[in-house]
Amino acid sequence: xxxxxxxxxxxxxxxxxxxxxxxxxxxxxxxxxxxxxxxxxxxxxxxxxxxxxxxxxxxxxxxxxxxxxxxxxxxxxx
Numbered sequence: 001x002x003x004x005x006x007x008x009x010x011x012x013x014x015x016x017x018x019x020x021x022x023x024x025x026x027x028x029x030x031x032x033x034x035x036x037x038x039x040x041x042x043x044x045x046x047x048x049x050x051x052x053x054x055x056x057x058x059x060x061x062x063x064x065x066x067x068x069x070x071x072x073x074x075x076x077x078x
Contacts, residue, residue, distance in 0.1 A: 002060040005073070008049040011056075019056070020045050023067050 008016055024041040036044075045067060048054035055073055058065045 004058045006056040006058050
């Protein structure tokens with residue numbers, strides 16, 4: 001795996017928003033008992049990125065990105 005962490009602050013606002021919208025609308029994304037609006041889901045993930053609880057990871061081999069909990073990145077480093 002060839003993973004690169006992409007600092008969210010390095011992305012243009014429109015690019016980050018498009019990435020967040022694509023991420024929160026992927027199949028298998030579950031937000032619990034109630035259906036949250038797209039803007040609410042994007043805002044929640046944006047807040048997680050801003051607080052350092054999540055990070056954008058680009059897989060250069062697959063040419064895809066994901067947003068993962070920062071804790072998962074720390075565990076992979078062990």
